Amino acid sequence: MSQRETPPVLLATHGLSLSFGGLKAVDGMSLSIAQGSISGLIGPNGAGKSTLFNLIAGYHQPDSGRVELEGEDITSLDPHVLFGKGLLRTFQIPREFGTLTVLENLMMVPSGQTGETFFGAWFRPGRVSAEERALREKAEDILEFLEITHVANLPASQLSGGQKKLVELGRTMMADPKIVFLDEVGAGVNRTLLYSISNAIQRLNRERGYTFCLVEHDMQFISELCDHVTCMAEGRMLAQGKATDILSNEEVIDAYLGRGKAAKGTGVQ
Amino acid sequence: MTDILNAFSHITSLLVIPGLAYASQLAFGALGVTLIFGVLRFSNFAHAEGMSLATMFCILITVWLQGASVSIAPLPTALIAMFLAIPLVALVFIGTDRALYKHFRAINAKPEVFMIVSAGIMLISNGVIRVVIGPEGQSFADGERFILTAREFREWTGLTEALVLKTSQLLSIVLALIAGGLLFWFLNRTQMGRSMRAYSDNRNLALLSGVDPNKIVWVTWILVAVLSVMGGVLFGLDKGYRPFVFQQMLLPMFAAAVVGGLGSPVGAVVGSMVVAFSELLLTFAWKKFLAYLLPTGLAPESLMQILATEYKFAISFLILVIVLLIKPTGLFGRATK
Ligand SMILES: Nc1ncnc2c1ncn2[C@@H]1O[C@H](COP(=O)(O)OP(=O)(O)OP(=O)(O)O)[C@@H](O)[C@H]1O
Ligand SMILES: [Mg+2]
Numbered sequence: 001m002s003q004r005e006t007p008p009v010l011l012a013t014h015g016l017s018l019s020f021g022g023l024k025a026v027d028g029m030s031l032s033i034a035q036g037s038i039s040g041l042i043g044p045n046g047a048g049k050s051t052l053f054n055l056i057a058g059y060h061q062p063d064s065g066r067v068e069l070e071g072e073d074i075t076s077l078d079p080h081v082l083f084g085k086g087l088l089r090t091f092q093i094p095r096e097f098g099t100l101t102v103l104e105n106l107m108m109v110p111s112g113q114t115g116e117t118f119f120g121a122w123f124r125p126g127r128v129s130a131e132e133r134a135l136r137e138k139a140e141d142i143l144e145f146l147e148i149t150h151v152a153n154l155p156a157s158q159l160s161g162g163q164k165k166l167v168e169l170g171r172t173m174m175a176d177p178k179i180v181f182l183d184e185v186g187a188g189v190n191r192t193l194l195y196s197i198s199n200a201i202q203r204l205n206r207e208r209g210y211t212f213c214l215v216e217h218d219m220q221f222i223s224e225l226c227d228h229v230t231c232m233a234e235g236r237m238l239a240q241g242k243a244t245d246i247l248s249n250e251e252v253i254d255a256y257l258g259r260g261k262a263a264k265g266t267g268v269q
Numbered sequence: 270m271t272d273i274l275n276a277f278s279h280i281t282s283l284l285v286i287p288g289l290a291y292a293s294q295l296a297f298g299a300l301g302v303t304l305i306f307g308v309l310r311f312s313n314f315a316h317a318e319g320m321s322l323a324t325m326f327c328i329l330i331t332v333w334l335q336g337a338s339v340s341i342a343p344l345p346t347a348l349i350a351m352f353l354a355i356p357l358v359a360l361v362f363i364g365t366d367r368a369l370y371k372h373f374r375a376i377n378a379k380p381e382v383f384m385i386v387s388a389g390i391m392l393i394s395n396g397v398i399r400v401v402i403g404p405e406g407q408s409f410a411d412g413e414r415f416i417l418t419a420r421e422f423r424e425w426t427g428l429t430e431a432l433v434l435k436t437s438q439l440l441s442i443v444l445a446l447i448a449g450g451l452l453f454w455f456l457n458r459t460q461m462g463r464s465m466r467a468y469s470d471n472r473n474l475a476l477l478s479g480v481d482p483n484k485i486v487w488v489t490w491i492l493v494a495v496l497s498v499m500g501g502v503l504f505g506l507d508k509g510y511r512p513f514v515f516q517q518m519l520l521p522m523f524a525a526a527v528v529g530g531l532g533s534p535v536g537a538v539v540g541s542m543v544v545a546f547s548e549l550l551l552t553f554a555w556k557k558f559l560a561y562l563l564p565t566g567l568a569p570e571s572l573m574q575i576l577a578t579e580y581k582f583a584i585s586f587l588i589l590v591i592v593l594l595i596k597p598t599g600l601f602g603r604a605t606k
Contacts, residue, residue, distance in 0.1 A: 057477065083479030097470040100463070108467040110460065110479045128459055135460070171478060 009071075010035040010211050011087075011179055016055050016065035017235075025051040027235035028065070033179065038205050038212045040226035040243065042219075044255055048235040049215045050092050053181045057089040058082045069179075083110075086178030090171075090185055092215070094164035098157030102148065105156045105167050106139040109174040142170045145200065147193065162188045169197065173204070179211040186221055194218075198225055223247055231255065271428065276561035278422075279430040284553055290438035290507060292545035293445030297500025298522035299529070299537035300452065301493045307469040307532030308489045309370070311383030316497075317519035318394035319362065321512050323494065324501035325402050327354040328409045328510060335411065343413035345436070347502050354502075359494035363487050365390060371486075398512045406511040412436065430557075437507040448499055449538060452492070456534060461488060469532060517582060521548070524585040528592050530602020539600060548584050551575045 012032040018025055026048045033039050041049050054060045056067050058079040067075045069085060077085075097105050143149045146166040151159060156167060165185055172180050182201075186194045198221060204210045216222050222229060222243060229246040231238040233255040239246055246252055298320060305313045313319075330350035340346055369386055416439055419431035456462040461484075468475040468485045476482060501515065508514065525544045529536020555573035563569075576584070592599060 059473075059477065079476040080479050080481050083477065089477065095471060095474045097467045097474065099470045100466060104463055104466075107460070108463040108475075108478065108480075110464060110481075122455075132458060132460075175479065 007034045012068045014066045017063050024235045038225050040222040040229040041215045043232035047232040088172045088177040089181040090168040092183040094168050096156035096164050101153050103152045106170050106174050142173050182214040272561045275430040278432045282432045288546050288549045290441040292542045293441040294504040296538050296541035297496045299525035299541045301496045302526040303537040311380045314387040315391035317515040318391045320497045320501040321515040323358045323497040324505045326357050327502050331409045345412040354498050359491045362490040362494050410506045441503040521585040524589045530599030533601035536601035552578045
């Protein structure tokens, strides 16, 4: 695997662990994500994938271990600080601001503009309204891209599960992220839309240089998008490497088929 | 015809205008209560005391301005004092937050704990007010008292019943409209406002979406300071300032916020109307009004008052109980998750 020009590591975890009571949900995970890559994280249900995302995004504090972003220790920083550093995530079970409209769900993302400071809002109303217009346009473009323009002015609580996922993805597109963690962004989304999401990810990656890390159970989705795949089971690293290698790896297939245990993922075909 | 006009003038002067002015003053308080509840998630028992404290600052500044012969007659000097008082009051509120509430937020204390802390702050503020300005009433209204006096109105129209409009009443209504409009603009049309609403809706998700909680907290207290100063001063100009009259406002303010749905600014405004007009309609003496409209023989003997004025505060209490029993989320509230 020795390449002459390996891209620099953007994000790395070192021995990250977290237990819930007696259960080791994440157990000494060390992982590194290259700048500009799209990497996949797979593993059977309950493997600890979402928990690992939570640890990286500052939503849970690890029992031990470190997270580094561009070599800087970012372990246990507040989520809004991580957001400011360009580290974003979406949730497996989508979350939304139910009382805000879909458009507002995107427009709430802080962008460091005048309207975001309290005094700017009152004392520079002209500039604020110009920025508002720009912001609204950006949000509307994203909604159009995600094909949910027709629900722009509905309260987000009224959306279907799949639509809420798209709103979450849209919110990450509003910020200018360095790295985005997508937790099963495709689950519950119809085929055609899944195809355009996968296109979107590739385009954002290529054109804007966003790095992605995605959890998915749909192996086709993973193999089409990802350069590098990590497989987790029971909180630990099972295997990692190139997508094609990992998806044909015996151990990985065993973990998914669960050696007699019921496997729930859409799984390896 | 004159009878109908007299009845109309009578009811406008004694019911509609005072009702709108009172509703406006109440709305300042109820908006403060609802903002604190929506964003900081607790019922602030110290809110009325906060308004009293805000008014106290304003009176002290007014007296100082009057001493320096600053005047914007015919408008009351207190209007300038208001702008000077706002930063001071905001500092007091933010200071209190940093000294007390911040700690309880950090340890994720239950809302009940915040409520008790706020009750403690209420007692302390009470003491401070007593020491600084004393328990007696203060009159700080200057400038023109009336926009339309009874005499002028009678001369113009020849009606027996005069329509009176006090400066403080008109100011209350106009400033409430302006302040309400600006608040809604801020909450709906600026990014900071949207962040506040997002934070109030789903705190965890807001943090993960980059909202800085400290900023939200201090902006909330600044808004509450503005509302408290304006509401307190307008109420004081209209009814005279007695430091502890605001305590009696606490119940109507909460009733208004709860009727509208705690956490909903639109609800707070509508709720203030409901509470203010319930109080007035139920304690209004309908005798004269009916006497003008009914044929002479049928004119009532009694005052035709549904409730004696002393029961005014029971009305807020009753409204509060009814809403909590029938629709605890209020008119515009959302179900708590
Ligand atoms: N907040 C929590 N409290 C207690 N246990 C938890 C919590 N979150 C996750 N767990 C447990 O940790 C383990 C890992 O869960 P996690 O959600 O990370 O799995 P996953 O790999 O994302 O699974 P899936 O593919 O089903 O989404 C599970 O056994 C789960 O029950
Ligand atoms: Mg998961």
